[in-house]
Amino acid sequence: MKRRSVVVSIHDVSPGTRDRVETMLSELGGLGVERTSLLVVPNHHHRGHFLEDRSFIDWLRGLAQAGHEIVIHGYYHQRQRREQEGTAARLITRVYTADEGEFYDVDEPAAVELVSRAQREFSEAGFQPAGFIAPAWLLSDAGERALCRCGIGYTTRLGTVHDLKTGHVEKSQSLVWSVRSGWRRAMSRAWNRALYAIGAPELLRIGLHPPDITHPGIWRQIRAIIADAATRRVVTTYADWIEAARARGK
Numbered sequence: 001m002k003r004r005s006v007v008v009s010i011h012d013v014s015p016g017t018r019d020r021v022e023t024m025l026s027e028l029g030g031l032g033v034e035r036t037s038l039l040v041v042p043n044h045h046h047r048g049h050f051l052e053d054r055s056f057i058d059w060l061r062g063l064a065q066a067g068h069e070i071v072i073h074g075y076y077h078q079r080q081r082r083e084q085e086g087t088a089a090r091l092i093t094r095v096y097t098a099d100e101g102e103f104y105d106v107d108e109p110a111a112v113e114l115v116s117r118a119q120r121e122f123s124e125a126g127f128q129p130a131g132f133i134a135p136a137w138l139l140s141d142a143g144e145r146a147l148c149r150c151g152i153g154y155t156t157r158l159g160t161v162h163d164l165k166t167g168h169v170e171k172s173q174s175l176v177w178s179v180r181s182g183w184r185r186a187m188s189r190a191w192n193r194a195l196y197a198i199g200a201p202e203l204l205r206i207g208l209h210p211p212d213i214t215h216p217g218i219w220r221q222i223r224a225i226i227a228d229a230a231t232r233r234v235v236t237t238y239a240d241w242i243e244a245a246r247a248r249g250k
């Protein structure tokens with residue numbers, strides 16, 4: 001019996017990335033991954049709200065009914081640059097995430113406003129997401145307090161899965177690929193190969209982004225890792241893994 005689990009998540013799901021995500025999901029299905037955690041952005045870079053795209057909502061509903069999990073992934077996914085920011089903030093927000101750290105230094109009232117607005121809108125579409133995952137996994141302490149106030153059940157960071165109801169923090173470094181430049185892709189392949197070889201003790205996390213599928217070398221490695229993991233581990237979602245962990249008293 002398989003005791004260990006793997007969660008494959010797809011970040012940045014929105015009307016603008018739907019085509020790529022559909023292709024990824026059909027390939028993942030062929031590798032034995034029929035369930036993923038889908039990180040949906042309500043209004044990705046202000047390019048159009050997901051509620052305005054009925055066929056997108058219908059598509060998401062179908063996926064949810066088939067066992068995929070819908071997770072809230074920021075609101076706009078974009079951090080406004082501040083007038084005066086220190087070097088560290090500039091390095092993290094502009095170089096590491098290319099201005100995608102919407103919740104990196106958000107304050108509590110602003111975070112409550114964005115998260116509760118997202119919750120209302122997902123609910124209008126018929127979804128009750130248990131989780132919120134910040135863009136680039138960057139979540140300020142104030143942002144985390146806001147999630148608790150909004151009744152969010154869990155969040156994840158690059159190195160942890162955090163049950164906000166029980167307080168349990170599961171350490172597990174997510175595999176994730178950076179494809180913005182050639183050197184990042186080379187580093188990513190070496191790093192993820194090593195990280196997968198070390199092996200996650202209990203929960204293996206594989207975080208995918210829509211551009212991953214456009215880089216053949218990267219996508220080949222992702223497919224190989226996922227195919228291998230799916231034969232050795234139970235394929236689940238974050239929400240179901242959290243439920244099971246709670247049942248085990250974690």
Ligand SMILES: [Zn+2]
Pocket residue numbers: 011012073077134135136
């Ligand atoms: Zn993202």
